[in-house]
Amino acid sequence: MPELRKDPVIGRWVIIASERARRPGNFIDTSDIELEDDKTECAFCNNRRKPIVPGSPSEEVTVVRSRDAVLDGSAEFQRAKRGLYDVINGFGAHEIVIESREHVANIADLPLDQMASVFETYAIRMRHLEKDGRFQYVLAYKNYGPTAGSRKIGHSRSHIVATPVQPLRVKEKLIGAKKYFDARKSCIYCDLIRQEIEARDRIVCETERFVALIPFAARFLFETWILPKDHHCDFHNGIKGNEKDLALILKMYLQKLQTGVDDPAYNFVIQTAPFHAADPNAAKWKTLQQDYHWHIELMPRLTRVAGFEKGTGFYICAIPPEDMAEYLRGIEIKD
Amino acid sequence: MPELRKDPVIGRWVIIASERARRPGNFIDTSDIELEDDKTECAFCNNRRKPIVPGSPSEEVTVVRSRDAVLDGSAEFQRAKRGLYDVINGFGAHEIVIESREHVANIADLPLDQMASVFETYAIRMRHLEKDGRFQYVLAYKNYGPTAGSRKIGHSRSHIVATPVQPLRVKEKLIGAKKYFDARKSCIYCDLIRQEIEARDRIVCETERFVALIPFAARFLFETWILPKDHHCDFHNGIKGNEKDLALILKMYLQKLQTGVDDPAYNFVIQTAPFHAADPNAAKWKTLQQDYHWHIELMPRLTRVAGFEKGTGFYICAIPPEDMAEYLRGIEIKD
Numbered sequence: 001m002p003e004l005r006k007d008p009v010i011g012r013w014v015i016i017a018s019e020r021a022r023r024p025g026n027f028i029d030t031s032d033i034e035l036e037d038d039k040t041e042c043a044f045c046n047n048r049r050k051p052i053v054p055g056s057p058s059e060e061v062t063v064v065r066s067r068d069a070v071l072d073g074s075a076e077f078q079r080a081k082r083g084l085y086d087v088i089n090g091f092g093a094h095e096i097v098i099e100s101r102e103h104v105a106n107i108a109d110l111p112l113d114q115m116a117s118v119f120e121t122y123a124i125r126m127r128h129l130e131k132d133g134r135f136q137y138v139l140a141y142k143n144y145g146p147t148a149g150s151r152k153i154g155h156s157r158s159h160i161v162a163t164p165v166q167p168l169r170v171k172e173k174l175i176g177a178k179k180y181f182d183a184r185k186s187c188i189y190c191d192l193i194r195q196e197i198e199a200r201d202r203i204v205c206e207t208e209r210f211v212a213l214i215p216f217a218a219r220f221l222f223e224t225w226i227l228p229k230d231h232h233c234d235f236h237n238g239i240k241g242n243e244k245d246l247a248l249i250l251k252m253y254l255q256k257l258q259t260g261v262d263d264p265a266y267n268f269v270i271q272t273a274p275f276h277a278a279d280p281n282a283a284k285w286k287t288l289q290q291d292y293h294w295h296i297e298l299m300p301r302l303t304r305v306a307g308f309e310k311g312t313g314f315y316i317c318a319i320p321p322e323d324m325a326e327y328l329r330g331i332e333i334k335d
Numbered sequence: 336m337p338e339l340r341k342d343p344v345i346g347r348w349v350i351i352a353s354e355r356a357r358r359p360g361n362f363i364d365t366s367d368i369e370l371e372d373d374k375t376e377c378a379f380c381n382n383r384r385k386p387i388v389p390g391s392p393s394e395e396v397t398v399v400r401s402r403d404a405v406l407d408g409s410a411e412f413q414r415a416k417r418g419l420y421d422v423i424n425g426f427g428a429h430e431i432v433i434e435s436r437e438h439v440a441n442i443a444d445l446p447l448d449q450m451a452s453v454f455e456t457y458a459i460r461m462r463h464l465e466k467d468g469r470f471q472y473v474l475a476y477k478n479y480g481p482t483a484g485s486r487k488i489g490h491s492r493s494h495i496v497a498t499p500v501q502p503l504r505v506k507e508k509l510i511g512a513k514k515y516f517d518a519r520k521s522c523i524y525c526d527l528i529r530q531e532i533e534a535r536d537r538i539v540c541e542t543e544r545f546v547a548l549i550p551f552a553a554r555f556l557f558e559t560w561i562l563p564k565d566h567h568c569d570f571h572n573g574i575k576g577n578e579k580d581l582a583l584i585l586k587m588y589l590q591k592l593q594t595g596v597d598d599p600a601y602n603f604v605i606q607t608a609p610f611h612a613a614d615p616n617a618a619k620w621k622t623l624q625q626d627y628h629w630h631i632e633l634m635p636r637l638t639r640v641a642g643f644e645k646g647t648g649f650y651i652c653a654i655p656p657e658d659m660a661e662y663l664r665g666i667e668i669k670d
Contacts, residue, residue, distance in 0.1 A: 001407050001410060001424060001425050002405065002406060002407065002425030003422055003423070003424060003425050004422065004423040004424070004425055004426075004498075004499070004500060005420065005421070005422050006420065006421040006422070006500075008419045008420055008421070010503065011503060011506075012503040013423075013498075013500050013502065013503070015405055015406065015425060016425075070337065070350055070651055071337060071350065072336050072337065075336060082551075083530045083534075084343045084523070084526060084527055084530055084551075085340065085341065085343055085551045085552075086340070086341040086343070087338055087339065087340050087341070088338070088339040088348075089336060089338060089339070090336050090337030090338050090339055090350060090351075091339075139649075163339075163348075163649070164339070165339060165341075165348050167348065167649045168345065168346060168347040168348070168649075169649075171346075188419070191419060192419055195418045195419055199418075216417075216419075216420045217420075314474075314498070314502045314503075314504075316405055
């Protein structure tokens with residue numbers, strides 16, 4: 001019999017199927033995730049765009065402005081009302097982190113130090129965009145493979161987008177975390193990490209400072225959260241000194257995915273607290289810092305979302321999270 | 336320059352691209368939405384399952400229990416705590432409305448009276464499931480085409496799922512609508528319909544009692560809301576006497592989609608208020624009835640959701656809603 005599980009932070013219910021008979025491998029359709037690998041056509045191998053400064057600490061990693069920017073950095077912030085409706089001009093920043101000079105598709109295939117430089121680069125750009133003072137939020141994310149929204153170019157890169165508003169998804173998490181803190185005087189993510197490490201049945205892998213786990217109320221096959229064990233509300237301050245350990249757990253996790261789930265398309269996103277620098281009231285940061293705990297959400301793209309999910313905000317997960325975690329724990333990786 | 340638009344009900348921001356140069360037709364990839372049309376294999380042509388009673392008022396329309404039920408109706412409600420986590424057994428109902436005896440794929444190709452019977456059937460089942468007293472919410476939805484999550488069988492049908500909890504998506508809408516009502520003493524959807532009918536630029540088509548429009552902050556290409564002009568919080572009471580008019584506007588809209596957007600896969604979902612019968616407090620219903628306004632969300636499946644959308648809850652819509660509405664208004668349909 002299936003089970004309904006509630007995400008403890010945002011209160012979203014998920015239906016978890018109970019058919020243990022179905023093995024994780026049976027669900028995977030990788031037919032449309034082939035990457036074209038024509039280096040001569042690759043805009044990232046042949047980058048002629050000026051690097052953004054301050055940028056990467058490594059020669060291997062470069063930040064450039066996006067040519068297909070979803071938001072435009074040149075304009076001034078303008079907000080308007082149209083009757084019932086609110087509108088802001090499409091003001092923001094959109095940068096691309098080119099993660100390697102070599103034509104390598106998956107970040108997991110880069111050396112550990114280079115992966116660490118990518119995270120350091122995120123933090124440098126986030127600190128810079130925060131100082132800018134015009135943005136409320138910054139999102140660092142990666143689309144790997146066409147199914148995940150990337151164009152068919154196999155060159156490892158990620159996106160940094162700064163926005164003038166706070167996204168709904170983030171707001172939901174902040175509200176949930178604040179409610180929990182107000183009631184219990186502790187961070188919901190810290191408590192969750194403690195409970196998960198004790199139970200172990202949803203843990204995929206662990207390093208000194210991070211844990212990768214399948215969330216209790218997973219929406220997608222192999223949905224994974226990578227959580228820092230140390231409490232910090234934002235990525236760009238919390239990551240300091242932990243870049244290499246994050247690289248290590250991401251490499252371990254992605255290698256398990258490459259081997260066990262046939263190198264699927266995936267998205268990952270850093271879920272960090274909103275910028276506080278724009279707000280002169282220091283109390284705002286104190287609240288964020290005590291309530292919220294930055295983390296990474298990683299979503300392999302193995303199943304389609306159907307009408308049921310779209311309509312209700314209910315998701316159906318076809319394999320129990322404990323089975324997915326057990327399967328990935330059992331996948332051996334190279335050292 | 337792109338524009339950020341806010342959904343007035345739930346507060347979700349959407350990025351609306353401004354490149355009017357791109358024509359709607361250029362975005363459409365229908366390569367994987369072919370329906371297999373082997374009648375001899377069709378479980379709905381050859382239905383041997385006992386119809387559920389009370390069911391359809393028409394001989395053409397039949398309700399049966401789903402063989403792949405996402406929730407199970409035979410169990411008793413059980414709720415448990417597992418440390419931080421809440422869990423409910425997968426208790427609920429999942430029924431299939433077979434919309435025709437004939438092997439017809441798209442509901443728009445059925446006679447108007449038969450389409451009206453389908454809506455009447457939804458209402459009959461919803462009233463019945465409400466009386467059951469164990470469910471908090473009911474969702475009626477349709478997946479058309481494999482991209483939309485339907486298996487490759489071209490026989491028109493829809494789903495009715497009753498759940499023991501209130502889905503997050505619905506809760507967000509109820510909270511937004513209540514907030515608006517508390518501040519202005521009017522229904523946000525009624526005000527929105529008035530403003531849209533006056534402006535006309537996002538209206539696709541209109542009947543005596545319904546309006547179909549592209550929402551101001553559309554997330555998807557050709558996302559459409561079908562709104563009843565009369566205020567009512569729930570479908571199964573609000574639809575009485577308006578079934579045929581709803582059939583008419585849905586037929587008009589879907590024919591425009593068939594002709595103008597090459598018969599794409601789509602999902603539609605009825606967004607109705609939660610059941611109130613389970614709650615002995617009549618005041619709850621009064622609040623729902625004044626705040627909320629049932630409607631249909633219809634989502635053609637033309638674009639993939641990428642990392643940016645997944646991570647932030649931000650969506651990027653590649654064509655301005657006004658352009659999409661203008662395009663569909665211009666598509667001529669048969670009478």
